[in-house]
Amino acid sequence: MPDKKVIGLHELYEKDPIEADKLLWGRTSDPVTRRGFLQKGALTALSLALGSNMVFANNFPAGMIPAGLAYSDQPFNLPGKRAGMVVLNDKPINAETPPHLLDDELTPNDLFFVRNNGIPPESIDVSSWTLTIEGESASQKKTYTLAELKSKFENVTYNLTLECGGNGRKEFNPPAKGNQWSTGAVGCAAWTGVRLRDVLKDVGVKSNAVYVAYYGQDTHLSGEAGKVVISRGVPVTKAMEEESLIAWAMNGKDIPVLNGYPLRLVFGGFPASCSGKWLSQVVIRDQVHDGPKMTGQSYRVPCKPVAPGTKVPDDEMCIIEEMPVKSLITFPKTGATIKQTARLPIRGKAWTSAEKIKTVEWSIDFGSSWSPCTVRVSDNRYSWQSFDANVSFPETGYYEVWVRATDSAGAAQPMLLPGWNPRGYLNNACHRIAVKVS
Amino acid sequence: MSKRPDVLPPMLAILNLALMAFALVLLFLLFGDSVMQSFRNRPVPMDMTAYRPGSGTGGMADEDQxxxxxxxxxxxxxxxxxxxxxxxxxxxxxxxxxxxxxxxxxxxxxxxxxxxxxxxxxxxxxxxxxxxxxxxxxxxxxxIGRRASIDVDAIEWYVLDLEKEQ
Missing domain, CATH: 1.10.760 (Cytochrome Bc1 Complex; Chain D, domain 2)
Structure with a gap:
């Protein structure tokens, strides 16, 4: 019977969250035939996967289709995101922003990179959304509604840069597995919310507190209810910093669903994975947090430098905290052809987990000589800082414009890849663009 | 002795009925699906060109390009x-x-x-x-060594009109 066949398919794919896909993609199945989104090409791949032709296509379980189409060649837009973002993975959604689209003073919401580990929550009811603070080192367990958070604590806005720890992974050799981020897993927005420390103090933090960690409302890719997707955190000292936020607004607007609506943590200067999205619970721990993606090799680098390709045991891997100094050329887009008479204006962004950026320099001779850029002062720590310069070229030909930032702690960007690590984190090598002068 | 023949015919009849019922069930199990299927809406093949490598018709051609x-x-x-x-x-x-x-x-x-x-x-x-x-x-x-060169072949070159820009 046809139904038997469907059950067989279900056994393989029963865990696919149909509803989440519906929310994310706006794809819906035809209520009668359930083949509304069987698109060209899907049949081929699915038939191959099953080793048989899909005769009973109209009985095909709807939840499987989006998975089968996971490679989809159909151009699609991420919800709430502008076209032009580079989608590295569509299940879970991971998308980066090309450098020339990061030219704005603050990154617009629809251009902010997306690094999801699971599936964002669906049907979010802001009026019933709560945040619970608890844990071994919390004096009490306390729950706040969004309205309570907004009214009870001082509302603050900071420009904070978020960068994925794996940004730049693509360049490591030997390669590291995972999303092959190029340069665009970074953005800086004006985040509005309350200080995490104000809320923690309201609850009461015991003197033995070590770590502050989050839990969010996203669901695991397997669809398994209650399976935590990712739960990371920061040392208490970081949580207590002035700029560490529980935020509900981004650039004066709601945070996009893909970026954590309606509530998230924002820690500038730490890997963005510390800044939990769809935030519903904060735990004050009396030990280093041990949630998923806190342990093993995730978001960790060798405690001591290793040769490229070295296998490093888990107990010799240390948690990444501060992100390194880094910069991007956001204008012009790589590949510009200009006339020799013109001086080429360049613009970009530089950021660090240190106090501020000290200098940004440019070079068109692969580092033989460096010239200074003008660096704008930022409103607060952990904001990126804009820089610009006018570059002139001695003769026609092919050039590369490289930029290098140095922060107030004296750390500068390397021109080659920094220390190799098994998971490919913390690549802050200089950015460069190609220019032809004719 | 005289009573026995009276019992036998109904017993045989019951046995025959049981056999027939069993055969019917067996037939239904064997062919029921296909018979029932003809009364139901038949499974409709998808309204798209079936996958045929190099069929070259419709949108499917792109899929195998x-x-x-x-x-x-x-x-x-x-x-x-x-x-x-x-x-x-x-x-x-x-x-x-x-x-x-x-x-x-x-x-x-x-x-x-x-x-x-x-x-x-x-x-x-x-x-x-x-x-x-x-x-x-x-x-x-x-x-790729310690750092790969810019992939010059992959660059989309464009003319940047700086007068317009400034």
């Missing part, structure tokens, strides 16, 4: 094992997850084991060596 050795729709390299890799890997995730990564056979094996341990990937059976050979051959790490 190979350009410069790349299967255009997925971006996967069209080589031995392609069909199985496409059918297996893209059942659950984007082909981009394959094409953007590079690893040795050992590295790809580790990724498969990880997916089996954490992501519910099934036992690949006889397909596993085929998949591994495809991946290790076509998506092997290249030695």
């Amino acid at each position: 190979i350009k410069d050795g790349i299967h255009v729709a997925t971006g996967l390299i069209y080589a031995e094992g392609f069909d199985i890799v496409r059918g297996t890997c893209t059942a659950c995730h984007s082909a981009k997850l394959v094409t953007q990564n590079r690893a040795t056979r050992e590295g790809w094996t580790e990724m498969i084991r990880w997916m089996q341990a954490k992501q519910g990937l099934w036992d690949l059976g006889a397909n596993e060596p085929i998949i591994l050979s495809y991946l290790a051959t076509n998506y092997a790490p290249e030695d």
